[in-house]
Amino acid sequence: DAKTTQPTSMDCAEGRAANLPCNHSTISGNEYVYWYRQIHSQGPQYIIHGLKNNETNEMASLIITEDRKSSTLILPHATLRDTAVYYCIVRGRNAGNMLTFGGGTRLMVKP
Amino acid sequence: DTAVSQTPKYLVTQMGNDKSIKCEQNLGHDTMYWYKQDSKKFLKIMFSYNNKELIINETVPNRFSPKSPDKAHLNLHINSLELGDSAVYFCASSQSTGVTGYTFGSGTRLTVV
Numbered sequence A: 001d002a003k004t005t006q007p008t009s010m011d012c013a014e015g016r017a018a019n020l021p022c023n024h025s026t027i028s029g030n031e032y033v034y035w036y037r038q039i040h041s042q043g044p045q046y047i048i049h050g051l052k053n054n055e056t057n058e059m060a061s062l063i064i065t066e067d068r069k070s071s072t073l074i075l076p077h078a079t080l081r082d083t084a085v086y087y088c089i090v091r092g093r094n095a096g097n098m099l100t101f102g103g104g105t106r107l108m109v110k111p
Numbered sequence B: 001d002t003a004v005s006q007t008p009k010y011l012v013t014q015m016g017n018d019k020s021i022k023c024e025q026n027l028g029h030d031t032m033y034w035y036k037q038d039s040k041k042f043l044k045i046m047f048s049y050n051n052k053e054l055i056i057n058e059t060v061p062n063r064f065s066p067k068s069p070d071k072a073h074l075n076l077h078i079n080s081l082e083l084g085d086s087a088v089y090f091c092a093s094s095q096s097t098g099v100t101g102y103t104f105g106s107g108t109r110l111t112v113v
Helices: none
Strands: A007-013 A018-023 A031-038 A047-050 A061-064 A071-076 A084-092 A105-110 B006-007 B010-013 B019-027 B031-037 B042-048 B053-058 B063-069 B075-079 B086-094 B108-112
Touching: A007 A018, A018 A031, A018 A084, A018 A105, A047 A061, A047 A071, A061 B053, A071 A084, B006 B086, B010 B019, B019 B031, B019 B086, B019 B108, B031 B075, B042 B063, B042 B075, B075 B086
Parallel strands: A007 A105, B010 B108
Antiparallel strands: A018 A071, A031 A047, A031 A084, A061 A071, A084 A105, B006 B019, B019 B075, B031 B042, B031 B086, B042 B053, B063 B075, B086 B108
16 A cells, blocks of 8 residues: 655644645555554544545545545634644555554644 | 444453453454554454455464454463463454444453553
């Protein structure tokens, strides 16, 4: 599976949009981009995933560039409860393709 | 209803002991996993089982032995516990077909003293 690069940490003001970038320049055609987050002391939580189209759900939006080499997770109105480590993961769809976590981005939402 | 449940939530034990962590999922998934998160917070996959069969075994000491009695359960048994085994262990499940995400349990914090 392709590797990803994310900033180590980011701050965001409460109520503002949080835009978390991810680079995955070696992504291959059948690999998906997944986002998870881990709130302190809890298990990782699935947020969203996409292949090439932009995706939106009740938690967030995922914007994938046309060349698929990078993506951005958008939390439209960040709250204090969104403070967490956010992981961008590239993964193929076969059963043997594991979810491999990197260092993630530590997002701090501040009042 | 808890989708992926692990027991116990906390486990404190002495070096050399043998302990087990249990995991159950009620999502009807066919694949289950164990991850380890150490003090540096890196999440590493340890094992993956698909339909009760081992499909991934990362570089893990053979003191760790997973057992899957059925698709809904994946237990982790650890022999001769060492200080370095102290970590948070997460169980997860997914469906092998399709591209759905993993569902994780809330973790078991193991402390070896």
